[in-house]
Amino acid sequence: MSMQTRLTAGDAELTxxxxxxxxxxxxRIGGTEVLRQGERFGCFPMVPWCGRTENGRFRNGATTLQLPVNAPPHAIHGTVRDLAWKPAKTSATEAVFTCELGDPWPYNGRVTQVFELAEDALTLRFGVETYDASFPAQAGWHPWFLRNLGRGGQDVRLDFTAAWQEERGDDHLPTGRRIDPLPGPWDDCFGMPEGVDVTLTWPEELELKVTSREPWVVIYDEPEEAVCVEPQSGPPNGLNTHPRLVTPIDPLEVESVWRWRRL
Incomplete structure (x- = not known):
C-alpha cells in the first residue's frame, strides 16, 4: 500500500x-466521494504537456524532439503522472510536492504541485521550472468527477459558456479552426478568454465550480461513470501550436480552484 497524504478542513477530506x-x-465532502475511484482516476497532473501532442513530436526553436508515443500515434498527458513525487511541506490543510523533470522529457527541470484545502474549496497550483535550457511546456489537471454521487440522486449537469470550441479533427487534435460550441457529448477543448469557469451540479446534492485564470478547458463527458473538466494552460497539441516557453527567469505557474456548496 503506497503512502498517502490526507488533508482535512471542516467536513472535506482530500487524499x-x-x-x-x-x-x-x-x-470527500460530508462523507460523499466526488471523484471516480481507481489507480488511473481521481485527478492527475498533466505536465509538461496536456492532452495529445501530435505524433509525439514538438519543436523547440530549430530542434525537433520526440516523446514516447503512449496514445498511438500521439503522446498524451505528460510524464509526471507516471512518477513518484517527493513531499516538500505538509500541514493539516496544505501539502506541497515536487517532481524532477527529465528523461523521457528531453529537458531538466522541476515541477511543484500545491494543494490547499478549505471547508468549501480546494486550491491547486503548479510551478514548472527549468534548470538550464528553455523549453515549451503546459500544465493542467485531469479530474474524473463522478457522474452520479451514488446516493439515489440525479446525474451531474455541466454548465459553462465558452467563447469558442476548438474544431477537432479525426486525429483527435484541434484543426486550428475555432467554431461555435457544439452540444455534447464532448472530448473537446473550449476557449474561455476571461478564465475557465465550469459549474457541475448534482441536483439537490452538490454544486462544484471549477475556475482558473487559464483560458483553456477540455471537457470529456463520454465515459459512463465520470465527467472530466480539465483546466489547462494551453490546448491539445499546444507545445506545437501555442508554445509557452519556460525560461530560467520565467517559470510556468498555473492555478485552479474548486469551490463547492451543498444544495
Whole structure:
C-alpha cells in the first residue's frame, strides 16, 4: 500500500497519492466521494504537456524532439503522472510536492504541485521550472468527477459558456479552426478568454465550480461513470501550436480552484 497524504478542513477530506503520480485519490465532502475511484482516476497532473501532442513530436526553436508515443500515434498527458513525487511541506490543510523533470522529457527541470484545502474549496497550483535550457511546456489537471454521487440522486449537469470550441479533427487534435460550441457529448477543448469557469451540479446534492485564470478547458463527458473538466494552460497539441516557453527567469505557474456548496 503506497503512502498517502490526507488533508482535512471542516467536513472535506482530500487524499493524495504522491507515489502514484501525485494524483488526488479521493475528495470527500460530508462523507460523499466526488471523484471516480481507481489507480488511473481521481485527478492527475498533466505536465509538461496536456492532452495529445501530435505524433509525439514538438519543436523547440530549430530542434525537433520526440516523446514516447503512449496514445498511438500521439503522446498524451505528460510524464509526471507516471512518477513518484517527493513531499516538500505538509500541514493539516496544505501539502506541497515536487517532481524532477527529465528523461523521457528531453529537458531538466522541476515541477511543484500545491494543494490547499478549505471547508468549501480546494486550491491547486503548479510551478514548472527549468534548470538550464528553455523549453515549451503546459500544465493542467485531469479530474474524473463522478457522474452520479451514488446516493439515489440525479446525474451531474455541466454548465459553462465558452467563447469558442476548438474544431477537432479525426486525429483527435484541434484543426486550428475555432467554431461555435457544439452540444455534447464532448472530448473537446473550449476557449474561455476571461478564465475557465465550469459549474457541475448534482441536483439537490452538490454544486462544484471549477475556475482558473487559464483560458483553456477540455471537457470529456463520454465515459459512463465520470465527467472530466480539465483546466489547462494551453490546448491539445499546444507545445506545437501555442508554445509557452519556460525560461530560467520565467517559470510556468498555473492555478485552479474548486469551490463547492451543498444544495
Amino acid at each position: 493524495i497519492s504522491p507515489e502514484n503520480g501525485c494524483r488526488i485519490e479521493s475528495l
